[in-house]
Amino acid sequence: MADERTFVAIKPDGVERGLVGEIIHRFERRGLKLVGLKLMKVPAAMAEEHYGEHKGKPFYDGLVGFITSGPIVAMVFEGKNAVALARQVIGATNPGDAAPGTVRGDLAVDIGRNLVHGSDSPASATREVGIFFKEEEQVKDWQRTVQKWITEK
Numbered sequence: 480m481a482d483e484r485t486f487v488a489i490k491p492d493g494v495e496r497g498l499v500g501e502i503i504h505r506f507e508r509r510g511l512k513l514v515g516l517k518l519m520k521v522p523a524a525m526a527e528e529h530y531g532e533h534k535g536k537p538f539y540d541g542l543v544g545f546i547t548s549g550p551i552v553a554m555v556f557e558g559k560n561a562v563a564l565a566r567q568v569i570g571a572t573n574p575g576d577a578a579p580g581t582v583r584g585d586l587a588v589d590i591g592r593n594l595v596h597g598s599d600s601p602a603s604a605t606r607e608v609g610i611f612f613k614e615e616e617q618v619k620d621w622q623r624t625v626q627k628w629i630t631e632k
Contacts, residue, residue, distance in 0.1 A: 484514065484617075485561040486598045486607035487569075491549030493586075493594040494518075499552050502582055502595060506556055509568050510629040515555030515608070515617040521547050529610050541591070553611045559630050562604050565597045 489502050507513065521529075526543045533539045556565055570581025574593055577584035587593045598604035608617075 482557050482559055483561045483601055483604070484555055484557045484608055485511075485565045485601075485604040486596075486611060487554045487556055487565055488546075488596040488611070489552040489554075490546060490592075490594055490596060491551060492592040494550050494552060496586075496594075498586060498594065501586075503552075503554070505568050505582060506554075506565065509564055511556040511558040511561055511564060511568075512621070512623055512626075513554060514557045514619070514621065515553070515612045517553050517612075517616070518550055519553055519611075520550055523547055525610060529607065545591070546596075555608050555612055555617055562598055562601050566599065569595050569597045 487506065489499055493499065493502055503513070523543065526546045527534070529546070530539060530542045533542060558564060568582060570577030570583035572583075572593060573590045574583040574587035575590075577587070579585060582595050583593050598607050
């Protein structure tokens with residue numbers, strides 16, 4: 480199976496709380512390879528595109544308002560089953576339902592301040608990576624020498 484890529488964003492609450500390093504560390508420790516990274520303010524148009532599937536829902540304006548309220552750390556991770564692995568690292572959307580050991584289970588309290596966004600499917604990952612990263616902003620040819628200790632192939 481070929482490696483897949485997924486989009487992960489540390490939301491403004493995670494940046495403000497100084498959790499960026501710890502959160503990135505959790506993905507790397509799980510064996511995912513960081514291939515794109517940037518600190519950015521999300522413009523309103525980009526936020527609206529990112530959350531487009533929720534347009535018209537009662538929480539849509541809150542999502543857009545929050546993601547544009549402060550800087551985020553946008554990332555692309557790569558690895559075998561990257562989308563599913565990243566979702567496991569992140570934990571359930573509602574921190575009250577998130578398992579201990581996950582980002583949200585250990586570090587978040589409120590669903591509206593749940594620290595991290597992660598793509599929920601390979602199709603969403605492709606779409607979201609395309610919104611936040613240009614092709615040239617992703618390192619496509621980087622091979623980690625430690626990879627043979629993470630996956631068989």
